[in-house]
Amino acid sequence: MLEMESFCEKLPKIELHAHLNGSLSRNTLRQLGCTDDAILEYQSEQTTIEEVFKLFKVAHKATSTKKNLYLSTKTVIKEFAEDNVIYLELRTTPRKELDMTEEEYIQTVINAIIDKESPNIIVKLLLSLDRRRNHQEQSETLDAIIKFKNMYPDIVRGVDLSGDPAQGTFYRDLFEKARRNGLFCAIHCAEIKNNTEVIDILNFKPERLGHGTFLHPNYTSNAEIWNLYTKLQIPVECCLSSNVICLTSKSHREHHVQEWMKNDLPYCLATDDKGVFNTTLSKEFLHLQESFNLNKKDLWKISDNAINYSFALSEEKEMLHEKLKLWKIQNM
Numbered sequence: 001m002l003e004m005e006s007f008c009e010k011l012p013k014i015e016l017h018a019h020l021n022g023s024l025s026r027n028t029l030r031q032l033g034c035t036d037d038a039i040l041e042y043q044s045e046q047t048t049i050e051e052v053f054k055l056f057k058v059a060h061k062a063t064s065t066k067k068n069l070y071l072s073t074k075t076v077i078k079e080f081a082e083d084n085v086i087y088l089e090l091r092t093t094p095r096k097e098l099d100m101t102e103e104e105y106i107q108t109v110i111n112a113i114i115d116k117e118s119p120n121i122i123v124k125l126l127l128s129l130d131r132r133r134n135h136q137e138q139s140e141t142l143d144a145i146i147k148f149k150n151m152y153p154d155i156v157r158g159v160d161l162s163g164d165p166a167q168g169t170f171y172r173d174l175f176e177k178a179r180r181n182g183l184f185c186a187i188h189c190a191e192i193k194n195n196t197e198v199i200d201i202l203n204f205k206p207e208r209l210g211h212g213t214f215l216h217p218n219y220t221s222n223a224e225i226w227n228l229y230t231k232l233q234i235p236v237e238c239c240l241s242s243n244v245i246c247l248t249s250k251s252h253r254e255h256h257v258q259e260w261m262k263n264d265l266p267y268c269l270a271t272d273d274k275g276v277f278n279t280t281l282s283k284e285f286l287h288l289q290e291s292f293n294l295n296k297k298d299l300w301k302i303s304d305n306a307i308n309y310s311f312a313l314s315e316e317k318e319m320l321h322e323k324l325k326l327w328k329i330q331n332m
Helices: 004-010 026-031 036-042 049-062 066-082 102-114 135-151 172-180 195-204 223-232 240-245 257-262 281-292 296-309 314-331
Strands: 013-019 085-092 122-130 156-162 184-189 208-211 236-238 267-269
Touching: 004 281, 004 296, 013 066, 013 267, 013 281, 013 296, 026 036, 026 049, 026 066, 036 049, 066 085, 066 102, 085 102, 085 156, 085 314, 102 122, 102 135, 122 135, 135 156, 135 172, 156 172, 172 184, 172 195, 184 195, 195 223, 236 257, 240 281, 257 267, 257 281, 267 281, 267 296, 281 296, 296 314
Parallel strands: 013 085, 085 122, 122 156, 156 184, 184 208, 208 236, 236 267
Antiparallel strands: none
16 A cells, blocks of 8 residues: 555646646746746745735746747746646636737647647646626626637636636626536636625635635634535535645644535645745645545545546546546556
8 A cells, every 4th residue: 555645746647727827836937037036926824815925027028939838838848747647627816918918818828738748637727707807897708708718619618707706796797608618617716705795706616716705604714604504515615735824724733625525526736826835736635634544445436536526528527537447446
């Protein structure tokens, strides 16, 4: 039997919540020309959810050209593959730079996904609406996302709402339009306490929720929200280290994921920003195991369940389940 740390590293894993510009490793940042001071600024041992968004300026500056954006995307995919992630949903917010338009940004990321050098990983793209932008700006971005979804339907699978949760708003009509155009919706929800918006998002019934930190009454939510959530049972992307480092969770052992485990509710583990938080998906599995005394079958099941919550094509899901089953027979 493999030791637990080795088990977590070798287990085939499914990553459903990974921001491209938050996933740049030290080596990648150096390749992109960042100074050691910039790298230290980007990687944080402790911050706040308000401050963490300022760290992305380092990544945005580093990926402001097509060449660097392409290189960083390919490298991030390679690093996830090296961590035995066999399915990755990479998400990013299209943005304009001196060197590229929003559409050129999207195309560059797609090109890097198509040109990935790791044969053992399936990669999909979720494109984000930045909640800090106004309705018209988000609508224009969504039109570009729909255009590329129609061009690359097997790669562009969904849309996200991301950005500083203390700013902006959730425009339901835009996500209804996205859904009508065949896009899945994975929306950051209850990352901070905002009960009115949380209820609005839950009533929209996204396919997945990001973080879900403040959904349970034990975490300053209320019974109305929790009852609504448990009725809907929307899978939640749980990002343990991200929440601990951003101080929205006191510790890994006190993380809200335990409420999903106790109540047999759908969840998956994710890195959020593996570069900023200096983590890997293997480390997140190990944190969960050590915090809640899980066994290897528990960890395998978390990985297998995540396939069901993914936006993979149906034939890809079947193949991924078969890969997990075969690995289980050979290693457990």
